[in-house]
Amino acid sequence: LYDLLQGFALALEPISLLLTLAGVFVGIVVGAIPGLTGAMLIALLLPITFYMQPFHAVVAIVGVYVGSVSGGLITAIMLRMPGTVSNLMTMLDGYPMAQQGRARRAIALSVAASVVGGLASWLVLAMLAEPISRWATRFTPFDYFALVILALAFVVTLSEQAFVKGLLAATLGFLLALPGIDPSSAQARMTFGFVEMNAGIGIMPFFVGMFAFGAVLSDVLNGTHLKKPTETKDGDDSQSLTLKDFKTHGGNLVRSSIVGTGVGILPGIGSNIASVVSYTLARNFSKTPERFGKGAEEGVVASETANNAAVGGALIPTLALGVPGSLVDVLLLTALTIHAIQPGPLLFVNSGDLAYGLIAAYLIATVAMAVIVLATARWLAAIAKVPLYLLLPIIIAASVVGAFALEGTPMSLWVMLAFGLLGLLMEWLEYPLAPFAIAFVLGPIAEAKLRTGMQMTAGDWSPLYTQPIPLVLFVIAFLVSALPLSKSLLAKR
Amino acid sequence: VKPLSPKALKEAVNILFCGFLIALSFFLLNDLSKVKMSPFDYLASSAVPSALCWALIVLNSIVLVRSMFVLFTVSQTAAAEKPVDDLESGSISTTFQLLWIGAISIAYVVTINFSLVPYAVSTILMLASCMTILAPKDKRSWWLIFGLSVSVGGGCAYVFTEILPLPFPGF
Numbered sequence: 001l002y003d004l005l006q007g008f009a010l011a012l013e014p015i016s017l018l019l020t021l022a023g024v025f026v027g028i029v030v031g032a033i034p035g036l037t038g039a040m041l042i043a044l045l046l047p048i049t050f051y052m053q054p055f056h057a058v059v060a061i062v063g064v065y066v067g068s069v070s071g072g073l074i075t076a077i078m079l080r081m082p083g084t085v086s087n088l089m090t091m092l093d094g095y096p097m098a099q100q101g102r103a104r105r106a107i108a109l110s111v112a113a114s115v116v117g118g119l120a121s122w123l124v125l126a127m128l129a130e131p132i133s134r135w136a137t138r139f140t141p142f143d144y145f146a147l148v149i150l151a152l153a154f155v156v157t158l159s160e161q162a163f164v165k166g167l168l169a170a171t172l173g174f175l176l177a178l179p180g181i182d183p184s185s186a187q188a189r190m191t192f193g194f195v196e197m198n199a200g201i202g203i204m205p206f207f208v209g210m211f212a213f214g215a216v217l218s219d220v221l222n223g224t225h226l227k228k229p230t231e232t233k234d235g236d237d238s239q240s241l242t243l244k245d246f247k248t249h250g251g252n253l254v255r256s257s258i259v260g261t262g263v264g265i266l267p268g269i270g271s272n273i274a275s276v277v278s279y280t281l282a283r284n285f286s287k288t289p290e291r292f293g294k295g296a297e298e299g300v301v302a303s304e305t306a307n308n309a310a311v312g313g314a315l316i317p318t319l320a321l322g323v324p325g326s327l328v329d330v331l332l333l334t335a336l337t338i339h340a341i342q343p344g345p346l347l348f349v350n351s352g353d354l355a356y357g358l359i360a361a362y363l364i365a366t367v368a369m370a371v372i373v374l375a376t377a378r379w380l381a382a383i384a385k386v387p388l389y390l391l392l393p394i395i396i397a398a399s400v401v402g403a404f405a406l407e408g409t410p411m412s413l414w415v416m417l418a419f420g421l422l423g424l425l426m427e428w429l430e431y432p433l434a435p436f437a438i439a440f441v442l443g444p445i446a447e448a449k450l451r452t453g454m455q456m457t458a459g460d461w462s463p464l465y466t467q468p469i470p471l472v473l474f475v476i477a478f479l480v481s482a483l484p485l486s487k488s489l490l491a492k493r
Numbered sequence: 494v495k496p497l498s499p500k501a502l503k504e505a506v507n508i509l510f511c512g513f514l515i516a517l518s519f520f521l522l523n524d525l526s527k528v529k530m531s532p533f534d535y536l537a538s539s540a541v542p543s544a545l546c547w548a549l550i551v552l553n554s555i556v557l558v559r560s561m562f563v564l565f566t567v568s569q570t571a572a573a574e575k576p577v578d579d580l581e582s583g584s585i586s587t588t589f590q591l592l593w594i595g596a597i598s599i600a601y602v603v604t605i606n607f608s609l610v611p612y613a614v615s616t617i618l619m620l621a622s623c624m625t626i627l628a629p630k631d632k633r634s635w636w637l638i639f640g641l642s643v644s645v646g647g648g649c650a651y652v653f654t655e656i657l658p659l660p661f662p663g664f
Contacts, residue, residue, distance in 0.1 A: 164559075168552040172514065175521070175545040182538040185531040189538050190521055213598070220594050220627065223587045387632070393623035394645055396598055397616055400605065401653055408660045410606035417602055421595070429507050447541045451534070459535035 004126055007356030011364055016059050019052075020361050023063020024368045028376075030064075031071020042332070054339035055354055059361040061335055066118070066365040069271055069311055070373060073110045073304060077103060080215070086271035086307040088211070088434060089279040093292065093299030100295050109245070109297055110304040111373050113253065117305035118366035120257035121264065121312025126359050141453035142463045146470035146477075148446040151263075151273050153477035154280050156435050169431045173439030174446075176201060184451050196411040203441070205403040205415035210437055213399040213416055214423025216392045221424065249301045252282055260306030264313020271310035276438060278306030280480075312362060319347055319355055504564040511557035518546040518553070593626045605661060612661035613650030617642050 010016060042061055049057035072087035077094035090110060097106040139147075152174075156166045179190035180200030191197035246253070256278040263274040282302035283292045292299050318329040341347070347355050403416035426433060457463060464470050497505060522543060530537035597619055604615040620642035625633065653659045 164552060164555055168549070168556060171545055171548045171552060175542060175549060178542045178545075185534050185538045187528055187531070187538050189528050190524055190542060192524060217591060217595065220591045221587055387628075389627035389629070389632075390624055390637070390641060392594075392627060393620045396594075396601070396623060397620060397645065397649055400601065401649065401659070404605075404661070405653075405657075405659055413602045413606055417599060420598075425506075425510065429503060429510060450541070451536045454535040 003352055003356045004360065006353055007360040010055065010353060010357035011059060011360035015056060016361065017364070019056050019060040020063040020365050021368050023060040024067040024365050025372055027064035027067020028071035028369065028372055031068035032074045049335055054341055055357055057335055057339060058332070058354065058358050061332055062358060062361050063365045065332070066311060066362065066369050069307055070111070070114045070369050074107065077106045077110065086275055088272070089275040089303035090300055092279070093296045096293070096295035097300065102295070106300055108374070109300050111370050113301045113304040114308040115366060115370045116253050117257050117260050117307070117309035118312060121261040121309040122363045122366065124261045125312045125315055125362065140463070140467070141449040141456065142467060143469040144449040145446055145453060146464070146473035148442050148449065150473045150477040150480070151277065151442055152439055153480045154277050157280060157480055162430060162432065165431045166435045169426065169433070170435035170439040173436035174443035177440045177443040178447065183448070196409070201415055202407050202412050204407065205412040206419050206440060207437070208399050208402040209416040209419030210423040210433060212395055212402065213420030214427070216395050217420060217424040218427050219388065219392060221428065249298065252298055252301050253305055255281060255285070256302045256305035257309045260309025261313040263306070264310030265316050271307035271314070272438060272441065274306040274310035275303040276434065278302040308366070315362065319358065498567065501564055501567045504560045504567065507560045508557055508564065511553040511560065514553045515550055518549045522546045590626055594623055597622055608662035611663055612654055613646060616649055617646035620646050
């Protein structure tokens, strides 16, 4: 507790506080712009942090991280364009809510859920970081492999109306993530001799192409830019939150906080999967699952609680083990390393004040995020009133910057264009995009873990079905996949 | 030749898409067959991608057959469908807009990748042309389009080539 209080003292110093707040604000604005993400902004900020003290650099990055995860909810709800991938599930119900004239309520619910998720994961981060990190280190590669398969099973079941198409999209996403130099054997595969393909398909151009540029093309095809923007009903009391709302969504908030924090702790699986798993569970537990995708408040709450809880959860392996919990955590680790701070178990021993200061800054950033989003919600929501025919070309320009900023290669722009067109085609042909995108992220992790496990057991597959953790996870994955299928078969009868 | 109904068109494109993915899978399998297994590896570099290619072939075949069946059913009932209405003719104009926006975006990327035109100029031109194409005729304001394009394009160029120097083509 003493260390934590010292951390707060450090985080509340004027310069640290100012940098945290500035980071949150910039993160929210950037997160709200489709195509620009927290990861990109942090990548652009890294050279600037060279000139800062290590702690100041880290708190600014944490501020951007927290702000960018929540900033994307505005455009997800108002424009059907998630600012970040972690807001994808929020969009599924948030946008229909906005279309029904409940945009302000959707934003208020999302912010409240974000704060609850953030606070819950902060508690875990501050109080249980050490024991949980010890538990997570016991996971074998086979356990991780089974866990990723479970996550993919969850994603595919989201598309129960088109299960085969969902499975096909996930398989394609997994396959397209694998070209390049194989990190295990250092052999080029599926590159066809192109040197540019050796590094594989960049994750940023992929996401910008699918979810920003592709969304622009899709809106043009659907004529969304010719429709009138959604009018929100100002001053309508039914749109504001009351204590009753917290009672109504209490179970969902607790469940999603646990799921978000738990999934966030697992290395490599960030807030994107947390929101997917939490959303799926919320739908399965709901008395009215048919309302999901049509403006169900439970969907928005589940998604936003989990993706914010995952931020705190992901910081646990990042700080305690030096293993990044998500893409943004990779950049956070880079920032620590360039300041000669070694993340991992020794961080708490050698730089305990910095570690606890960072934990304190995360709480401050979470509270600041809620205040800033609520204070500027009206202004941020005004984006929806800007005619889309003016906004869409600006999103194209932002997409080009977003795809180009992290890698700065011509290849990244071609990838962005290609995946934008593929996203448009898949959406038009009614292939679900979520399994495709999530499999693209998780696929390489699954392959790497499986191969590491095989190395450790000298080619023995048996731990996959004899060890309790993989076995249980596979059984759950099977049940998760089989239940919606059997449901739809029974419904047809 | 009668034009395909929207549903039939979608199924026809889906058949082409599945066919393309099946061909791509075989193409990738051919490339993967050249990858040698390392003596220190228990699972070859090509094992997981090859399994995925085969899965893709099977899944695409299922979807392709289903689409062919739907297309056949739709074409049988096409005679009973009503002729193209105003809503569908409206979708033709959005398709036209989509083609233009796609072409402009590709041209924009080409100018950046091959450093043909300074980033500020290409961005302003891209923004102005896209806004002109997308804006409804009765709401098209040349001053707004010109002002917004110059301010956003100029601002982007200043931020991303001066403050945060990204390797975009300069003057």
